[in-house]
Amino acid sequence: MSSLLGVSALLRLPPSVRARAYAAAATPALDPSSTATLPPPWRPANVLDEWVSREARPISLRQLTFFGRTLTEDRLISSANYVRLELPTRIAHRLRNMQTLPYSAVTNQHISHVYELYYNAFERFRKVPEIRSLEDNDRFCDVIKMTLNEHLSVIPRLAMGILEIQGSVSGEECDRFMTTLLRSRISRRVIAEQHLALTETFHSPWHFPNAKKLPSAEDDFVGEIFLKCNAKELIEKCANTARQLCSQAYGPDVAIPEIVVQGHLDTTFPYIPSHLEYILGELIRNSIQAMIEQRGFKQPPPIEVLICEAAQHVIIRISDQGGGIDRQVLPYLWSFAKGPRRNHRLRNLGQVPRLAATMEDIKPLPQEIDRSGGPSGDKFGNSLASLSGRPPDLKLGMGLPMSKIYAEYWAGTLEIHSLEGYGCDAFLQISRLGNRNEVVSTRAAMDAV
Known part of the structure; x- marks a missing residue:
């Protein structure tokens, strides 16, 4: 009976019945090859109910940008209290989503780890008292x-869990669950990292009134937002990184295609550079x-x-002549859970214990922050751009679906058109005005259990 219950339902059973269910669940965990573990420990549900009733x-x-442009102590403390309440609210909705999964899915070792x-x-943030001073904020x-x-381990563990629970949850439901959790995760990291960046700015020596400083790219940053993202510069930066990685991976004898950038080369817009670098890095890679792989040692066209x-x-349109996408893979292009290479993806994900998305465990990357074009290293435990630093043969099967989530997060779009036997055209559309709200799941799938 317990295998048919969600975790939340299980936790509401009488203690004696719940104990028998836990004991039954413990049996398969004794098998070292099993992916099942004990369910998360019992906790009172009414604490979560209170936060799930709130809207993000x-x-x-x-x-x-407007809020952080003129930074004062009062504004910084106001930002802290917004983040203090918003983080546990958004986490609570995702916890409730996980509680609605079948019992056998939540006892998967990876899903249980994420839970x-x-x-x-959630417990840590909900207990933070009101921020009243700079010391409280620090x-x-x-x-x-x-x-x-x-939380650097969340993405790979979540991806492995989704691939392993296919027997109890449909692929479509797995994709919805994964998309909801990742979109919410992006939203939490955005507001958290923005507040950290504003705090860092406030404590900077040049922030004080009448402080003298030379003009620099810092002036164009408001927290993590770069007001003058230049599409051409970001494309060239990602292209150079991708070409270097492929040259190292395939050897000096393999010809690497050139990247030719055309069109409106002076285009600038406000954006979070690491988000855009991640998307462009994946597409160009x-x-x-x-x-x-199609042309081998022959000189490829640009x-x-x-x-x-x-x-x-x-x-931004990226056009290649790489032969198009395999017909077997094409229907599952945007799926985290479905597709013909499940076992291969599981093996590769096992090599990525921490992913912010960041790949410092696989390929060491510079740790400095390049303010002229966005983050190039690991800041606040997050460097999306470095995800493109993984070896080409380490295919995780999540680059494109994650890129789509990042593109849609600020109300953009990502489409790919495959011309079989010829190549692909990828179309990335970005809102350049910055006036569209983040696209985030604001309610749990089930508000009360």
């Missing part, structure tokens, strides 16, 4: 940094690898990138 409050890039991390973070920032670092600036959007 979505924000836009423009709001974040425990989320619940510990202590709160230490809590945020510690939590961001602890895929194009380079496809062309190398990959063409076109920047198109419209009144409200910037559209």
